[in-house]
Amino acid sequence: MENPSPDSIIEALSIDCVIFGFKDGRLDILLVKHAEGISAGKWALPGGWITYGESVDEAAKRLLKSLTGISDIYLEQLKAFGDPNRYPLKRVVTVAYYALVNEESYSLIPGFTASDAQWFNVHEVPELIYDHNQILDFGYRHLKHKVRHEPVGFNLLPAKFTLLQLQELYEAILETKLDKSNFRRKLGKMKLLINCKEKQKDVSHRAAALYKFDKRIYVTLRKSGMVFEL
Amino acid sequence: MENPSPDSIIEALSIDCVIFGFKDGRLDILLVKHAEGISAGKWALPGGWITYGESVDEAAKRLLKSLTGISDIYLEQLKAFGDPNRYPLKRVVTVAYYALVNEESYSLIPGFTASDAQWFNVHEVPELIYDHNQILDFGYRHLKHKVRHEPVGFNLLPAKFTLLQLQELYEAILETKLDKSNFRRKLGKMKLLINCKEKQKDVSHRAAALYKFDKRIYVTLRKSGMVFEL
């Protein structure tokens, strides 16, 4: 049994990406509108086919870039979805990825198989094709869980951020209100943040200090786990 | 493009299971010895092919049962492994599952494509076929992480167990020593355990109380997450 050529697709396998963005205190999700095929005109998670020449991880990166213009971001496998009837035309198992991006850093470029690419508030998502709403739900639950045990949330912020922005991010993901003072104290003790010695600009109130996170500690905490009970 | 018949296999997709067991304070992993094919005589994770008629989850259950005789256990998807060269003959993406079983409750029955099925101490695993050592490593790391945030460890114990057994389980998984008194206090406050009002039997020392876990609280803690820092 020989493999087809490296750039022909594996019929039974696809990729779908659940991409979270954050802006103005709202958690968003990136969707594309299909331009062709049986799902033309409908909203969907960005995705596509895996080819013989690339790993599944590489396919996810490639597809995300070609559909939205986004590259070099936090992208991690979520789960394979393998119900026999999830895709109408034939049997396709899809490997879902989830990604965290700083929404402001990217301008969306719909790829040539997508007629549109747009951010949606995670609570105002339209009906999606196939089982994509299910995949999205799974991804959101996963993010909620993960953010409490690993410092992944930082991928959603710009490189330099204020403590309030960070707090609002956690509030948006976890859907709770947090005490400002206690939040700061907890982060202080984690030693995860480095004060940039800079101030916020163009705000109509006292400017907050800007922070970035310490990559060394970040890696340690991702491996060892942490507790972010709030 | 039509699908083949429901019981023919999807060429590009397989399943592999990382199955953890626990006995006498040791964490074990279940391996099978292949009886046929290019990997005959070598140890591997239990696995096989997915057919067109079943979901990926169903395939995992079916394969685990046919290879080892084990059914009705905690089985959850781990991750898809999709390196283009992971399988020598053709391009195959495998979906790995991990399972937790009480080793004493099952007698292993090697299926007809396996010549042997055996428990190995998780730290004394032989060289496995393909990328199975990698998959196993990933599964072990996953378990270590998960056990601290969800009460999944209980699936590795018999229905009724002593607090010392539970502690030894955590010690084996996390590779640490824990303080007995503090461990009990922490568990007491979680309200996860129910005292069976029975005593251990046939031990040559003071008999310990037997506990089972409260399924209601168990489900709550699995959803909401918990903190089991030790």
Added chain:
DNA sequence: TTACTTATAGTCAAAATGACCATATATTAG
């Protein structure tokens, strides 16, 4: 009876948490 093993309960200082309060520093309306 004594040694040995594990069970189970309790102590106590240190650290962390949760619910507050107080003050500082900036902008803007009047």
Added chain:
DNA sequence: CTAATATATGGTCATTTTGACTATAAGTAA
């Protein structure tokens, strides 16, 4: 210039949780 109003930043304090120990109880085995 002054007051109103945003947000920043730091602090208090009672309560809870942790970590490191100590002490006693209840069995078996020699």
